[in-house]
Amino acid sequence: MKRQSRHRARLSLPAALCARVDEQAHAARAMWNLLHAWWQMMPKEKRTLANADAAIRQARKDIDFLGALPAQAAQAVLKTYFQAWKNCWEGRADAPKFKTRLRTVMAVDVPQGQHLNIVRVHRRWGMVNLPKVGRVRFRWTKELPVGRRANRDNRITGARLVKDDLGWHISFRVQTHETEPEAHQGPEVGIDVGIAVPLALSDGGKFEHGAWLTDREQSKLLRLERRSAALQQHRKRGGKASKRLQYVYDQIARLRAKAKRRRQDWQHKTTTTIARTYGTVVVEALQITNMAKSAKGTIDRPGKNVAQKAGLNRSIHSEAWGRMVDMLGYKLAQHGGTLVKVPAPGTSQRCSMCGVTTPGSRESQAVFVCKNPDCGWSGNADHNAGRNVLHLYRIGLVAIPAAGRRSRQARERVQPATVR
Template sequence: MWNLLHAWWRMMPKEKRTLALADAAIGQAREDIDFLTVLPAQAAQAVLKAYFQAWKNCWEGRADAPTFKGRLRTVLSVDIPQGRDLNIVRVHRWWGQVNIPKVGRVRFRWTKDLPVGKRAGVENRITGARLTKDALGWHIGFRVQGLEVEPAPHPGPDVGIDVGITVPLALSDGTTYEHGEWLTKKEKAKLLHLEQRAARRKRHRRPGERTSRRLHRTYDRIAGLRAKAKRRALDWQHKTTTAIARTYGTVVVEALTITNMVTSAKGSIEEPGKNVAQKSGLNRSIAQEAWGRTVTMLTYKTARHGGTLHKVPAPGTSRRCSACGFTTPGNRESQAVFVCRNPDCGWSGNADHNAARNVLHLYRTGHALVPAAGRAVVRRAKRVKPAAAR
């Protein structure tokens, strides 16, 4: 439906790209094309609404222009915009049933409390749902409209956070949050075996020949293991960010431009890059840690608990001594050890905690970045609290 709507949009002149004409085109397409009739009318309207919202986001500079959605790079989803027909019933401690249009009664795993039965009301009710399919199967997510009380200011202390690869999150008070491998040894061996099998089957495929069902099944099993690893990573991020938001009132992070950090070192034919394989491995490690997603979670979770999140400039935080402020590349004796080269100081300690303390110091000295007109501006505080009040 999205791709057909996008094709219609590109073919029509600008003066005819209106919501009314697009709605009429969808209605005509549902009469002419059989497989579109299977889609509920409400879900088709949700696609139209999402498509126009995507163009609004593009015109206002918040996102790129909408494009065609490919089967392999897009999550399959069906929206149920109205919640009054769902008829959710809890049949067991861990299971519930929901009525899906044109599908019927479907059992789902009950993982979170929902406002159903006596708990439902005008201010606390289910307004819709969305069906999604990934490598692990089908999932349903419910949209819940509720009344939340504005939280009181968080009384917790300030904390600076330094993100890394060896130590994912290092806090200025000495706390660290680490995780192991997302897949077990057995699962990693299985993933390697499946990848080798897929490479062999792909090598025997002739040019232009369709992918065999065996190769598709192998790809599905590979995607299932990777989806399992991603789900475990998300679970760790949610639990970690929730613990930080509940403990600290002000969270300070670095304003990292991650897209520039993961650029390829391959170079060009005239000027080939150096250490390409090492840089590729570093880029994969940075992408797996998903620092941007961690900051996004901290942003809304700190606000939910009455706290605030601030960003400070990133340059120099790992090379600056948190005790005397002396900055030089030689301070980083190794990846984990920081030794100040200032002869009058000589402080030594963990490099990650040193960077986190520098991050917090930048915020306390008024170097917080404030977004204004699409760019970051340094705001300097007029008065700094004395050390005893911190």
């Protein structure tokens, strides 16, 4: 089977080349805005791909700074814009909008993979050819199908340049031909996600992590946030930020981007370990948007414990449970495993031994003591929730169709309740 994947690597760009790539990204954003303006002005019968192509070709001749964008990258902007409208008409996304300068991610497409000419020059570095930029270095962290390894089935079909707060990165689009994996023979496991214990497994295992920033980095972040608050007092309402304030903003953004990169690294390593170990992974179908709603309330009915709820919401977003589940889905599919989602309500309050929910059974964040007089079981609260999650799958209460090679078998599987 053919598999489409992406591999992101950090670029090493000198200041001059970095400014050149910045020009291309701004030109790509301007091209999108011009296409959107053209779309709104033209009547419906003239909104065709051919007319739009002629319009952007003429714009590249009339507007000088659009010439910084390679012709193939301009065609990629055109195709992306029309695909955005198609997604809107089919109900998968909202209508396209103008892209602002400050809130838009700077990116440039390189649609032709054969023009990249990727070569590995060092154990840690490789070279890639970028249109209108030249040969640049990128961090080599994964084997790529280049040189003798490249063929019709295994090759790089394109790339995309993306800029974040840590600099420019290149995301390669990799196409590989792989044999369909056999069914994973590993055991079943239920996973309960949380704040104190990020991942608690039904078999008693758990995956934890420390703070994403060191003590020194956290102190620096706090100092920068206080500095930005002091500088904002001298900023006029609605006015532009000063260069000093913008420099502080950039430092804060770099620290937060560093924490995000470390979190993603931990998630990738953890999900890979789980996918290799277990054949069926059961998780809760969490409504994260509803869980992270603000507690401010309204003027008539103000909320309670607003500051505490705001801190909890930040912790929920910091754990990125949705991204974790997505990683588990595609990695389990690669290893022949199955990802199943079950209803979330009641898994933390129900006793995994007797199946009865009694008020006050969860005495603390870490301790669960069943208040049922006929049971009285006690144990770790997070592992108890993981056992309940697995039990819901075993009795057939699947909330969302499973993802993976054996998804159909997992949806159809219904077993009687058993004592675990």
